[in-house]
Amino acid sequence: MQKRLLSIIFAALLVCSSSLFSQEKYDSKQQDVTPDWSPDPDRKSRFGDDKKTKDEDPSKPLPKSTNFWVYGATVGSPGSINFNVGYYYKDLVFRASGGNWKPHWWGWQADLGFSFWKTPTIAHSVSVVIGQFQVDPYSPDLGHGGQNQYPTNVNVPGYEHKNPTYEDTIIRSYIAQQNPNLATFLEYQSRDNRKLHLSQRYIGLTYDFLLGNFFLQLGGGIGAGDYKNPQLLIQIGYLFDTRSSE
Numbered sequence: 001m002q003k004r005l006l007s008i009i010f011a012a013l014l015v016c017s018s019s020l021f022s023q024e025k026y027d028s029k030q031q032d033v034t035p036d037w038s039p040d041p042d043r044k045s046r047f048g049d050d051k052k053t054k055d056e057d058p059s060k061p062l063p064k065s066t067n068f069w070v071y072g073a074t075v076g077s078p079g080s081i082n083f084n085v086g087y088y089y090k091d092l093v094f095r096a097s098g099g100n101w102k103p104h105w106w107g108w109q110a111d112l113g114f115s116f117w118k119t120p121t122i123a124h125s126v127s128v129v130i131g132q133f134q135v136d137p138y139s140p141d142l143g144h145g146g147q148n149q150y151p152t153n154v155n156v157p158g159y160e161h162k163n164p165t166y167e168d169t170i171i172r173s174y175i176a177q178q179n180p181n182l183a184t185f186l187e188y189q190s191r192d193n194r195k196l197h198l199s200q201r202y203i204g205l206t207y208d209f210l211l212g213n214f215f216l217q218l219g220g221g222i223g224a225g226d227y228k229n230p231q232l233l234i235q236i237g238y239l240f241d242t243r244s245s246e
Contacts, residue, residue, distance in 0.1 A: 074237025
């Protein structure tokens with residue numbers, strides 16, 4: 001009985017010592033093993049560095065988010081069809097736009113803005129603008145812009161307003177009695193379908209949106225001229241830029 005008990009204890013000790021030796025040998029091998037695929041001379045993995053190098057490839061720089069020019073064409077105020085040039089300098093925006101298409105159809109606008117959000121592909125800004133324009137619309141509707149009457153550019157009493165006043169009616173009747181041909185000529189000169197020369201100087205506030213090459217400006221302005229009500233300021237167009245690389 002004692003011999004059997006000693007045999008069992010001896011066998012258990014042998015198994016435990018064998019297990020401890022195997023574990024120690026496995027740990028030693030695990031510490032010595034270095035991946036053969038590592039290119040570094042110190043035999044250490046570069047998986048983390050390789051990923052970082054791929055994400056920050058210097059051969060493909062991101063577009064600029066500031067300090068770049070824009071230039072192109074837009075439609076809208078101030079000149080109907082405008083040439084547009086601007087520069088984004090840090091958080092400031094400088095822009096000029098306008099066009100001149102005939103003696104009484106032209107406009108210009110200067111912007112000074114602040115860019116409050118920008119990335120390499122998008123820029124949001126607000127701008128203070130000043131400008132001036134002149135148009136000669138064909139038979140404009142009375143009341144647009146707050147006008148209660150239009151001048152006719154005929155410096156003859158009784159024919160100075162497109163919508164005759166009571167005094168104008170009396171004068172026109174008298175001229176028609178005295179000289180019908182002259183009355184017909186003056187009536188022709190001041191008829192409703194005559195083009196008018198309307199001008200406006202304004203100052204305003206706009207929101208500017210540049211997405212890639214798409215440009216949108218929207219705001220309002222008020223000033224002095226033939227338009228009494230605040231004016232809608234809007235430009236939309238395509239602008240080239242110089243922000244292709246850092």
